[in-house]
Amino acid sequence: MTYDQTLEYLFTRLPMYQRVGKKAYKADLVNTIKLMEYLDNPQDKFKSVHIAGTNGKGTSAHGIAAVLQTAGYKVGLYTSPHLKNFTERIKINGNEVSEAFIVDFVNRIKPAIENIEPSFFEITVAMAFDYFVQQNVDIAVIETGLGGRLDSTNVITPEVCLITNIGYDHMDLLGDTLEKIAAEKAGIIKRHVPVVIGETLPETAPIFEQIAENNESILIKAGISNWKPKNLVPSYFLKNMGGIESVIQELIRQGWKIKPEHIIQGVENSNELTGLKGRLQVLDEEPLLIADVSHNVDGLKLLFSQVESICQGRLHLVFGTVKEKELSSIFSAFPKDAVVYWTQSHVPRALEVEELAIQGIIHQVEGECFKDVNEAIQSAKEKAQPQDLILVTGSTFVVAEVDNL
Known part of the structure; x- marks a missing residue:
């Protein structure tokens, strides 16, 4: 298949939440796990940062990736949805995945697609993880799709998790209260993996604390950032800076070589470094x-x-x-x-x-x-x-x- 034919195959054969809504949502990880097994479990072969939240997870993902990139690391970035081109979803150091890789990947796993019948999102997650392993990234920043607990990305064991905030969105899938939504987002918390909470509310704080305690995970509540941007950036980016900085500080604590100037330079230039679009x-x-x-x-x-x-x-x-x-x-x-x-x-x-x-x-x-x-x-x-x-x-x-x- 050509690249255009490959995309047509993905868009038309596989249910895509962004286009058709709820009927494309898979409320379990069965298909994802089967795909990962078919690909020899790439999710276990690279280090990662995992991000969930109602708002700000995309900008946080790009900001963290930009800081790591500025510090000299080879950084994978998986986000969704794309705006103009499918290749925007999967990047390494700001460079989008090649069309040739996408064609090769789909052809390679077509037997699994026919057998498992995964969703569009499940395929793109598998594609990203396989690509990051092939390209030998130092670390990848992974943004969840809708929720967290049952999100296809939730097969990784990251270095640190970030939950940006909780608000009312996708209530038909995640629940109609802040507590229910928080519980779904907090499903990315893994045993003994530190988790940064970007924003806490009276309704959500007990949920995060209990799930972190159950997993024996360090819970880090992000503070207010002192960062003063030099250019026009979205106010919600400023709101998420505390979480971004807390994630970076936790990575530094773990031994990642990141200097204070890398944080400022990375965030200030995150649009250029990562190709972020559609944010102010x-x-x-x-x-x-x-x-x-x-x-x-x-x-x-x-x-x-x-x-x-x-x-x-x-x-x-x-x-x-x-x-x-x-x-x-x-x-x-x-x-x-x-x-x-x-x-x-x-x-x-x-x-x-x-x-x-x-x-x-x-x-x-x-x-x-x-x-x-x-x-x-x-x-x-x-x-x-x-x-x-x-x-x-x-x-x-x-x-x-x-x-x-």
Whole structure:
């Protein structure tokens, strides 16, 4: 198969949560374990950092990888979902996995795919782990997909775990209370493996403490970072710096050679070092055009607060989401007096723009409808003044469809 044929095979044959939602979610590790056994258990052949959380796990993963990379290590990075290209999910020192490896890998394990019938995510995890072993990485930073306990990545035994925070997201799969969600995320805690908690709440702290105690794991509560960024970074990145620094300090305690200047240089340049996209990403100026993949109420509140603080004129909000979101709390977080442009992505999970507009009216938020995000952006550009700000957000898939991202 060619590369395009290989991707078509993966996208169409295997259920993919990002596209079809809940029916692609596998509530156990059976398939993943079978795939790992087929590949001679690559998860046991490299060192790792494992990251879970509701918000901030992607930026934390990129930040930690950038620090380790700056310190001179060969660093694997596995994140999801991708925005433009599938290869974004698997990187080493910021370089994306080759198309040739993807083709070879899928051809190599096709008998296992036909027999096991894994999900899209299970295949990509196996692919990443196999690649990191083949490339002999010093360490890999692994971001979970949805939860933690039953996430396909949860077959590794890392050097240290990080749980960034807990909020309300994917409640149909992870539970409808903070305690239930925390228990799922805390499922990445392994016996005798230190765990950093980036943010604790009264509801979640006892959960983390009990699970860490059950596993005889050191529990480290991250403090507030003193880092002062020199450039524009998302406020949620600042919120996660305490967790990033605590993970690095634990690795230093274990013997990893990382100097203070590596932390500053790595974090300051994490976008360039790791190829991070879609996090407060400036795409144009006058008017300022920013794209951000925040998609739940906690992340959006932080994003809206930061955007309002830097907006010199009026805010133009291009917004689309997916079907399973609880919209009332999201709409209540919308900035007042923003000009709203409803839109949608072109994946099956996308909430159709007409329904989004109806729900907006119900919650006293009105806007104009556009079937394509780039049409919405163009309309915003035509209406905006040079001092205004255009923000595209609400869904990873909406941001992914922005031209020239």
